[in-house]
Amino acid sequence: MIIIAERINGMFTNVKQAIADKDKKVIQELARKQTEAGATYLDVNVGTAAADQAGTMQWLVETIQETCATPLSLDSQKPDVIAAGLKVINAENGVILNSTPLNKKTDEEIFDKYMEMADQAGPKACIITLTMDKNGVPQDVDTRVAIAADIISKAMEKGFDSQRLFVDPIILPVKVPNAQVQPGNILSAMDQIRYLSEPAPHMTIGLSNLSQGATERSLINRVFLAMGISRGLDSAIVDVLDEKLMNVLATAEMLMNKQIYSDSFLKVYASMNE
């Protein structure tokens, strides 16, 4: 499982405060803890913490890379914020550009821009592309799959390796009126998306979004994670510091025969992703 750790995000109060105070320790501590907990990538999201998003992205990237070699996932819908992060990053071990829709009204070519930036960032640079286009986030299964197909064919046209592409079918909060059908829709979409290319494209979701505002957040997250893994989900943006969630992740992967069982399978999982 490609695990993208979500905690370095300006939406969290302590990160927001650290950005405001330019307090490196908080950020570096989060980087270390999330790495130890099994993060493959550390997501870096400026959030709403600062007016100067590009500058803040650079500061976060530099701060993390002073003490931590875990590859980063630069999280912004704005190409210039991603570009700013890429300017200062060491992407030797990889980087994810997170994320772009297929296209949008104000920028038809946004996915192309991300692919160009990824190519410039190095051979291991990946992109998360949302199954979303200029009409917004689709509510039904078929439109999600159709957009995923467009994403994959566009990447192929540009010669962008499908193994560097993550399709994100966009999980919405379950606690929204009439949204309860969405988790099921996403699973159905995944069932089809995984057959769109050979080998299958990576699929990822921003898991915590599912339980936004709900009670029993961790439980909701981890149950859906197990369901997703059973449908071919091979990556997720998660709270790696949630130990119960990480245990479910390890167990679901083992049950899907992605990892060889051993009596210490839980204990060993985090160390395998180092």
Added chain:
Amino acid sequence: MPVPEIAESFTGSVNRVTLGATKDGGGTRTSIVTVGGARNMVYGGSPNDAGEKPVIAMDVLDARPDDWPDALLEPYKDVLDSPGDWAKKCVEEYGAELICLKFEAIHPDKGDKDATHAVKVTEEVLKAVGVPLVLWSCGFDEKDNQVMPKVSGAAKGENCLIGTVTEDNYKSLTAIALADGHFLITEAPLDINIAKQVNILASDMGFPLERIVTFQSTGALGYGIEYAYSIQERQRQAALTGDKMMAMPAICDVGYESWRAKEAKLADAPGWGDAADRGPMWEAATAVCLLQAGVDIIRMRHPRAVAAVKGFIDQVCQKNNS
């Protein structure tokens, strides 16, 4: 019809392990051996992904064997009482790249020799040959725990491959192998789950995963080779997909297992062809089969089988440049 491109690329690889320490490395070996490093399935992908060539470790016993068939005794008849001379013959005449010193006679049922004997034999073989050594216990836990730590100490600094440790008996040998700077063989009974667990247990004791070689147990041709084959294959797949607990090179025991087969050892079987040919052929066929599953070190016994398998390796495996 065009042949489709099916080359797969993987993210992981088999660990590279270099056995033996020369004078520069603090030992007395005159040669070293590197195995592992594969980045694809056997014969999969480009030759550059094949890693190091597999090697043969020729068996030397710590005392004259009492149950070997004549066909196997014959080449060694002058050296059976001298492990040093025996090892020398394997290296100088048969081209052994490694010697596997098997401590058979320390087993309570097979001589019950003590640690003094084992240390003496170890020193004798170290002196007689310059190739790296594999030091292999008798399999009787209590006795192994008494003797093998002494053997380890006698070869300290030589970067030997020492084993075996199992799920039920790993602590003492793992600790001493770590202290003496050796490489460790983890053993499992043809069970991939236990294989992984033993590696985890050794790793929990602080033994570096990069210094482990796995022994999954071996079945000879006609005697369960398919189980060994599929486990070796599974181990390689796990290594290639990034499972660090399964990314070790593998050793198998072809010599002992092949010569247990009645097809190899039975002298009086006119319909089966000449006994002098049958055994070496059985051993060579078993070895070649397991090489294709992804084995890095093969323990072997008969010089003719060794010659045949070396020939196979030279023809098929191209040395990579990385």
